[in-house]
Amino acid sequence: MKKEVAVIAAGQTPFIRSCGMSIRELCFEAYKDAAKSINIDPKDVDASIIASAPEYDKQRTPAALVSEYLGFPPSPTFYLETVCSSGTTGIRVGYALIKSGLHDIVVMVGFQKMSELDSRTAAQVMGRGDDTIFSSPFGTTMPGGHALYAQAHMDAYGTTEEQLAKIRVKNSFYGSQNELANYKKRLDLEACLNADMVCTPLKKFDCCANCDGASAVILASADVAKKYTDKPIWIQGVGMATSELNWSSRASLTNFDSVRNAAKAAYEMAGVGPEDINVAEVHDCFTVSEILAYEDLGFAKTGEGGKLIDEEATYHTGRIPVNVDGGLLSKGHPIGGTGGSQVRTIVKQLRGECGETQVENAKIGLVHNVGGVGTYANVIIFGRE
Numbered sequence: 249m250k251k252e253v254a255v256i257a258a259g260q261t262p263f264i265r266s267c268g269m270s271i272r273e274l275c276f277e278a279y280k281d282a283a284k285s286i287n288i289d290p291k292d293v294d295a296s297i298i299a300s301a302p303e304y305d306k307q308r309t310p311a312a313l314v315s316e317y318l319g320f321p322p323s324p325t326f327y328l329e330t331v332c333s334s335g336t337t338g339i340r341v342g343y344a345l346i347k348s349g350l351h352d353i354v355v356m357v358g359f360q361k362m363s364e365l366d367s368r369t370a371a372q373v374m375g376r377g378d379d380t381i382f383s384s385p386f387g388t389t390m391p392g393g394h395a396l397y398a399q400a401h402m403d404a405y406g407t408t409e410e411q412l413a414k415i416r417v418k419n420s421f422y423g424s425q426n427e428l429a430n431y432k433k434r435l436d437l438e439a440c441l442n443a444d445m446v447c448t449p450l451k452k453f454d455c456c457a458n459c460d461g462a463s464a465v466i467l468a469s470a471d472v473a474k475k476y477t478d479k480p481i482w483i484q485g486v487g488m489a490t491s492e493l494n495w496s497s498r499a500s501l502t503n504f505d506s507v508r509n510a511a512k513a514a515y516e517m518a519g520v521g522p523e524d525i526n527v528a529e530v531h532d533c534f535t536v537s538e539i540l541a542y543e544d545l546g547f548a549k550t551g552e553g554g555k556l557i558d559e560e561a562t563y564h565t566g567r568i569p570v571n572v573d574g575g576l577l578s579k580g581h582p583i584g585g586t587g588g589s590q591v592r593t594i595v596k597q598l599r600g601e602c603g604e605t606q607v608e609n610a611k612i613g614l615v616h617n618v619g620g621v622g623t624y625a626n627v628i629i630f631g632r633e
Contacts, residue, residue: 251346251347251349251352251469251470251471252347252469252470252482253342253343253346253347253467253468253469253470253482253483254467254468254469254470254473254480254481254482254483255465255466255467255480255481255482255483255591255595255630256286256466256467256468256473256476256477256480257282257283257285257286257288257464257465257466257476257477258282258463258464258465258466258588258591258592258595258596259278259279259280259281259282259283259284259285259463259464259592260278260281260428260461260462260463260464260585260588260589260592261274261277261278261281261428261460261461261462261463261585262427262428262430262461263428263429263430263459263460263461263579263580263582263585263589264430264459264460264461264580265363265430265457265458265459265460265580266363266460267361267363267460267461269361269460270361271305271307271310271313271314271359271361271462272313272314272317273317274359274361274460274461274462275298275314275317275318275357275359275462275464276317276318277462278357278359278461278462278463278464278585278588279318279355279357279464281464282355282464282465282466283464283466285477286466286476286477287476288353288466288476290318290319290320291319292353293320293323293353293354293355294323294351294352294353294354295323295324295325295342295345295350295351295353295354295355296311296314296315296318296320296323296324296325296354296355296356296357297311297325297326297327297328297338297341297342297354297355297356297357298310298311298314298315298325298326298327298328298338298357298358298359299327299328299329299334299335299337299338299356299357299358299359299584299587300327300329300334300358300359300360300583300584300585301329301331301332301334301360301377301583301584302329303373303376304360304361304362304364304365304370304373304583305361305364309327310327310359311325311326311327312325314357314359318355318357320355328341329584330619330624330626331374331377331583331619331620331623331624332531332533332581332583332586332617332618332619332620332624333531333587333617333618333619333624333625333626334358334583334584334587334619335356335358335463335465335584335585335586335587335588335589335590335591335617336587336588336590336591336615336617336626336628337488337587337619337624337626338356338358338465338587338588339356339465339467339483339587339588339591339626339628340486340488340626340628341356342354342355342356342465342467343467343483343486346467346468346469352468352469352471352472353466353467353468353469353472354466354467354468355464355465355466355467356464356465356467356588357462357463357464357588358462358463358464358584358585358586358587358588359461359462359463359582359584359585360460360461360462360582360583360584360585361460361582362458362459362460362582362583363458363459363460365458367458370458371389371390371391374389374390375387375388375389375390377390377619377620377623378393378493378494378495378620378621379493379494382494383493383494383495388495389447390533390534390620390621391446391447391450391455391534392447393495393620393621394450394533394534394536394537394621395446395447395448395449395450395534395536396495396501397501397502397536397540397621397622398412398449398450398534398536399448399449400501400502401502401536401539401540401551402449404502404551405502405550405551405552405554406551406554407536407539407551407553407554408554409441409449409451410437410441411539411554411557411558412449412450412454412535412536412539413437413440413441413451413453413454413535414437414557414558415454415532415535415538415539415557415577416435416440416453416454416535416577417435417436417437417440418557418560418562418563418571419532419538419571419574419575419577419578420433420434420435420453420574420577420578421434421563422564422571422572422573422574422575422578422605423573423574423575423577423578423579424574424578425574425604425605426573426574426578426579428579429573429574429578429579429580430457430459430461430578430579430580431457431574431577431578431579431580432578435453439453440453440454450534450535450536453535453577454534454535454536455533455534455577456532456533456534456575456576456577456580456581457580457581458580458581458582459580459581459582460582461580461582461585461589462582462584462585462588463585463586463587463588463589463591463592464588465588465591465592467483468480479599481594481595481598481599481630481631481632482630482631482632482633483628483629483630484517484518484519484520484612484629484630484631485513485514485515485516485517485518485519485520485627485628485629486513486514486517486626486627486628486629487509487510487511487512487513487514487515487517487625487626487627487628488510488513488624488625488626488627489505489506489507489508489509489510489513489624489625490506490623490624490625491504491505491506491622491623491624491625493620493623495621498622502540502550502551503540503543503544503550504540504544504618504622504625505622506618506622506623506624506625507540507541507544507545507616507618507622507625507627508544509625510625510626510627511544511545511546511616511627513627514614514627514628514629515546515629517629518612518629518631520612520629521546522545522546522547522568524612525545525547525568525612525613525614525629526569526597526607526609526610526611526612526613527564527569527570527572527594527597527598527607527610527613527614528545528547528568528569528570528571528594528613528614528615528616529570529571529573529575529590529591529593529594529613529614529615529616530542530545530570530571530575530616531576531586531590531616531617531618532571532575532576532577533576533577533581533618535577537618538553538557538570538571538575539553539554539556539557540553541553541570541616542556542562542570545614545616545627547562547568547570556568564605564606564607565608569607572593572597572602572605572607573593573602573605586617587615587617587626590615590616590617591615591628591630594613594614594615594630595613595630597610597613598610598611598612598613598630598631598632599632611631611632611633612629612630612631612632613629613630613631614627614628614629614630615627615628615630
């Protein structure tokens with residue numbers, strides 16, 4: 249018999265530029281933050297999934313290292329990566345392990361310690377997430393890739409630099425209220441528009457920041473979940489898709505097909521549509537990414553994502569609140585740690601635990617987590633019921 253799957257706890261570390269910890273300590277802090285609310289013993293964990301992007305740390309096979317430090321052996325553990333979407337890929341795999349009946353409790357720990365690399369080296373490492381023969385040797389960095397999408401969207405639909413800047417203004421407003429965020433300073437429109445150019449049309453504040461951080465999500469079957477918490481948050485739908493790695497092979501540079509296909513699968517599994525989502529966390533590694541997400545997830549028609557931010561529809565009091573924890577732009581983006589942090593925010597929103605940024609009567613939440621320049625996409629729908 250297939251089992252329903254719930255998130256019974258989620259936690260994270262502060263996202264900061266230099267954490268001063270080893271990766272095992274960083275992951276322990278995230279797991280401790282999650283586990284403290286349910287008083288779980290490490291020996292109760294049936295399996296663990298450790299998620300990150302390689303090349304940021306000298307440690308090979310980090311899964312065994314982290315599993316040992318967290319006290320999980322002899323239960324199985326394994327390592328996976330889909331670059332920036334590694335955390336939610338880990339949750340998808342954990343969901344499948346429980347749904348199949350193989351395990352009852354699975355922990356996903358996602359991490360990245362990026363501060364040991366300088367910005368230039370980090371950009372090179374991230375650039376190698378693109379095709380290392382036909383693309384990345386020619387300078388296809390992450391800002392460069394997203395700038396191409398921004399330019400194409402502007403040319404096709406009239407999206408403006410001011411609309412991009414308004415995304416950062418919104419997310420900085422919420423980041424200033426998030427004690428775990430890397431960047432807590434509120435920014436106004438003028439500051440965003442006048443910032444230094446990174447890759448036209450993306451300026452400094454259109455880009456998220458490298459940082460250190462980890463997150464942990466504890467999943468359980470329905471029978472087990474009720475033993476640990478009276479506030480389980482249920483996974484209602486999961487969708488994942490992959491696009492061509494080489495951007496020139498794609499049908500469009502104004503949307504991410506991977507996201508559209510992942511969203512379609514998640515909505516169908518959950519039996520809901522975009523109009524039913526009360527609060528969303530989307531992968532805003534760049535301001536244009538959030539506008540693309542509005543359209544790819546069905547919150548706005550194609551070409552009209554900019555109108556949502558003009559209307560302030562994505563603030564926590566708006567029609568479809570998005571990234572009311574500051575998003576990647578303000579929280580920071582410790583690659584493997586990002587997806588679990590997004591899930592943590594949605595879990596807290598659905599439990600009504602977000603204080604001044606709480607979305608009223610939030611019952612259904614969505615997480616959108618993208619790896620690379622639209623290469624991998626995970627969409628997960630959560631509900632209180």
